[in-house]
Amino acid sequence: xAEEDRWLDEEAGPVVRPYALTRGRxxxxxxxxxxxxxxxxxxxxxxDPVGLDPEHLALLAMCRLPASVADLASELDLPLGVVxxxxxxxxxxxxxxxxxxxxxxxMPDPRILKEVADGLRRL
Amino acid sequence: xxxxxxxxxGRDPGEAPVTxxxxxxxxxxxxxxxxVGSVTxxxxxxxxxxxxxxxxxxxxxxxxxxxxxxxxxxxFGRITIRDNLVIYxxxxxxxxxxxxxxxELASGALGAVVLADTRRLADCFPSVDFFERRRLPFxxxxxxxxxxxxxxxxxxxxxxxLDPVVPVILCDVRQRSSARDVLxxxxxxxxxxxQRARAAGTNV
Numbered sequence: 078x079a080e081e082d083r084w085l086d087e088e089a090g091p092v093v094r095p096y097a098l099t100r101g102r103x104x105x106x107x108x109x110x111x112x113x114x115x116x117x118x119x120x121x122x123x124x125d126p127v128g129l130d131p132e133h134l135a136l137l138a139m140c141r142l143p144a145s146v147a148d149l150a151s152e153l154d155l156p157l158g159v160v161x162x163x164x165x166x167x168x169x170x171x172x173x174x175x176x177x178x179x180x181x182x183x184m185p186d187p188r189i190l191k192e193v194a195d196g197l198r199r200l
Numbered sequence: 201x202x203x204x205x206x207x208x209x210g211r212d213p214g215e216a217p218v219t220x221x222x223x224x225x226x227x228x229x230x231x232x233x234x235x236v237g238s239v240t241x242x243x244x245x246x247x248x249x250x251x252x253x254x255x256x257x258x259x260x261x262x263x264x265x266x267x268x269x270x271x272x273x274x275x276f277g278r279i280t281i282r283d284n285l286v287i288y289x290x291x292x293x294x295x296x297x298x299x300x301x302x303x304e305l306a307s308g309a310l311g312a313v314v315l316a317d318t319r320r321l322a323d324c325f326p327s328v329d330f331f332e333r334r335r336l337p338f339x340x341x342x343x344x345x346x347x348x349x350x351x352x353x354x355x356x357x358x359x360x361x362l363d364p365v366v367p368v369i370l371c372d373v374r375q376r377s378s379a380r381d382v383l384x385x386x387x388x389x390x391x392x393x394x395q396r397a398r399a400a401g402t403n404v
Contacts, residue, residue, distance in 0.1 A: 113219040156248035178219045181310045190391040196281035200380045
C-alpha cells in the first residue's frame with residue numbers, strides 16, 4: 078500500500094472533492110465560526126442572489142430563527158468546513174448576524190452551570 | 201431547527217442565549233454514541249478534512265501537493281435546558297488520524313467526558329492526555345460493560361494517574377439516568393473549577 082493511501086480505509090469514507098461548492102476555498106473569510114455559534118438571518122436585509130448559490134439561500138432560510146453552526150451543517154447535510162465558508166460569505170454581505178458563545182471562564186455568572194446541572198437532573 | 205421556540209426567543213431581548221459545548225471522548229467502542237443517544241436525539245455532522253498523511257500536520261504545509269480529503273462523521277446531540285440555554289454534546293472521533301480536529305472541537309468547550317472501557321483502558325490515555333494538556337475540565341466515566349470485570353473507581357484513577365479532583369464514575373451509558381449523572385458530575389466539576397479560579401483571582 079502506498080504511503081499516501083495508508084490512512085484512507087473504509088472508515089475514512091470516500092475521497093471526494095467537497096470544496097467544489099466553495100470554489101476551491103478551504104478556509105472561510107475571516108474567523109472560523111464555532112460549532113455552537115448562533116447564526117441569525119438579518120431581518121429585512123436585501124438579498125441580491127448574484128454570486129450566491131442555492132446552498133447560501135438555503136442557509137439563510139434555515140436561520141430565520143437563531144440556529145447553531147452544527148445544526149445548520151447537519152440539517153443541510155454538507156460538511157462542516159463547507160458550511161463555515163458559506164456562512165462567512167453571508168456574513169461578509171451582512172446577511173447574517175453571529176452570536177459567539179461565551180467561553181466558560183468568561184461567563185458573567187458561573188452559577189448558570191448550577192442551573193444546567195439542575196436541568197439535567199430533571200431529564 | 202431554530203434555537204429556542206419562535207415565541208419565547210426574543211421575549212426577553214436583554215438576555216443573551218447561552219450555548220454550552222461538551223465533548224464526549226474515549227476509545228473506539230467505548231460508548232460515546234450510546235451516551236449521546238441516551239440523553240437526546242443523535243444527529244450526524246459531516247466534516248471533510250484535508251488529509252495528506254501522518255506527517256502533514258506536524259511538518260510545514262509547504263509542498264503538500266497531493267492533498268486529498270476524508271469524510272469524518274461525528275455524532276452530536278442537543279439538550280435544551282430552557283429557552284436560551286442549550287447544551288451541545290459532540291462525540292469526538294476517536295481514531296488518532298482525526299486528532300487534528302480536536303483543537304477546534306475543544307476550543308471554548310466547558311469540559312469533556314472521557315469514556316473508559318476497563319477491558320481496553322489504554323484506549324482512553326490519549327484523551328486524558330489531551331484534556332490535561334488543554335486544562336479542560338473532564339470526568340472519567342467507566343462504562344460497565346456486561347461481562348467486564350468491575351473495578352473500583354480509585355483503581356481506575358490510579359491506573360490513569362489522574363489528578364485527585366478529577367471525578368471518576370462508574371456508569372452504564374445505555375441507561376438514561378446513568379448517562380445524565382455522568383453529565384451532571386462533569387458540570388459540577390467544571391463549576392467548582394471556575395469557582396476556585398475566581399476565588400484565586402486568576403483567569404483560567
